[in-house]
Amino acid sequence: MRKKDHIRLALADKTKVTSLDSYAIDYNSIPLFGLDDVDTSTSVCGDRWEYPFFINAITAGGEDCNKINQDFMEVSKKCGINFFPGSYSPALKSKEDEEAYPKGYSVNLGLDKDPQLVLEAIEKSQAKYIQLHTNPLQEIVMPEGDHNFESWYANLKEVSSKSPIPVILKETGFGMNEATIKLAIDLNIPAVDISGMGGTNFARIENGRRTDKSTYLEAIGYTTAESLEIAYSYKDKIDIIASGGIRNPLDVVKCLALGAKAVGVSKIFLEILVNEGKAALIQEIEKWKKEVKFLMILMNARNIAELDKKIRKVEF
Numbered sequence: 001m002r003k004k005d006h007i008r009l010a011l012a013d014k015t016k017v018t019s020l021d022s023y024a025i026d027y028n029s030i031p032l033f034g035l036d037d038v039d040t041s042t043s044v045c046g047d048r049w050e051y052p053f054f055i056n057a058i059t060a061g062g063e064d065c066n067k068i069n070q071d072f073m074e075v076s077k078k079c080g081i082n083f084f085p086g087s088y089s090p091a092l093k094s095k096e097d098e099e100a101y102p103k104g105y106s107v108n109l110g111l112d113k114d115p116q117l118v119l120e121a122i123e124k125s126q127a128k129y130i131q132l133h134t135n136p137l138q139e140i141v142m143p144e145g146d147h148n149f150e151s152w153y154a155n156l157k158e159v160s161s162k163s164p165i166p167v168i169l170k171e172t173g174f175g176m177n178e179a180t181i182k183l184a185i186d187l188n189i190p191a192v193d194i195s196g197m198g199g200t201n202f203a204r205i206e207n208g209r210r211t212d213k214s215t216y217l218e219a220i221g222y223t224t225a226e227s228l229e230i231a232y233s234y235k236d237k238i239d240i241i242a243s244g245g246i247r248n249p250l251d252v253v254k255c256l257a258l259g260a261k262a263v264g265v266s267k268i269f270l271e272i273l274v275n276e277g278k279a280a281l282i283q284e285i286e287k288w289k290k291e292v293k294f295l296m297i298l299m300n301a302r303n304i305a306e307l308d309k310k311i312r313k314v315e316f
C-alpha cells in the first residue's frame, strides 16, 4: 500500500519551477556540424551508456508496482536507455516480489538495510549496479520509518568494500552536500546520484500520509543545481549522476554541462507511463534522444565532454 501511496502522491505534485531554471545554455547561432556527428554516449562506473539519461528508481513490489517495472523494462529495451528499478525491500519479504524484481539491471536498497541482505540481493537480482539509497529525512517523516541511523554509515562502508558490482550512492530528492560526496570518495565509491530538490519531495509525500504533518521539514536539502555546483570540483574523482526534477531534454543537457555524467528521470516518465501508457513513453523517450542531440548542436558540442561548462547563470 505504501508504494502505491507514494506513486499517487508523487503524481499529484505539480512542481513547475526548478533550480535549473536559473541557468541558460550557451546558445550558438551558427551550427558547425550535423546530427550524425553528435555522440550522446557517456561513461558511468567505467561502462559505456549509449544515452546520457535513464529511468531512475521508482518502484517494486505488489502486482501493480511490479507491472510498472515490467513496462519500464520493455520501454528501456526498446529505446536503448538504462533502467534502474526501485527498492528491493519488498523482495526481501516476499518470494513473489523477489521473482518479479527485474533481473540483470540494477538493485536498489536503503542504507538502513543489513549489508548481508544487500549482498544477497545483488546476487539474486543479477544486478550490474547497486544503488544504495539514502533518505534519512524521508525516514523521519514517514509514519513507519526506520530509525536505525547509527548503523547507516557502517552499512555503507561494508557494502561498498564487499560489493562485487559498482556502488552508486543515491539520494532521493534532498540533494547532496560536500561532506557526503567526500565521504563517498573516501570509501572508493565509483558514483553518486546527487538527486536534488526540485522534483519529487519525499518529505511532502510522507506528510501527505500523516495526520500530524511536519511541513517545515519539506524545505530541507540542496537543490539539484546547488548539488551539481558542489560536486563539480570532485567530478574527476567520482562519477556524478544528476536527478531530481528533470522535466525535459534541456534539463538533461544543463546537468551534463554542470558536470554530470548521466541524468536520471523518475516522476516525469512515471507520469507518462501511468497516464498514457507504454507506447506514449517510448515516443517521448525517442523525442528526448533526438532533442538532446539538437541541443548539443546548438551548444556546439559533439560529445558529452564538450558540453562542459557551456552554461551560464541568469537572472530568474
Ligand code: FNR
Pocket (backbone or CB within 6 Å): 006, 007, 010, 056, 057, 058, 059, 086, 087, 108, 131, 133, 170, 171, 172, 173, 195, 198, 199, 200, 243, 244, 245, 246, 264, 265, 266, 267, 268, 270
Ligand atoms: C522514488 N524514488 C526512489 N528512489 C530510490 O532510490 N528507491 C526507491 O524505491 C524510490 N521510490 C520512488 C517512488 C516514487 C513514486 C518516486 C516518484 C520516486 C526517488 C527517485 O529515484 C528520485 O531520486 C526522486 O524522485 C527525484 O527525481 P524526480 O522524481 O524528481 O524525477
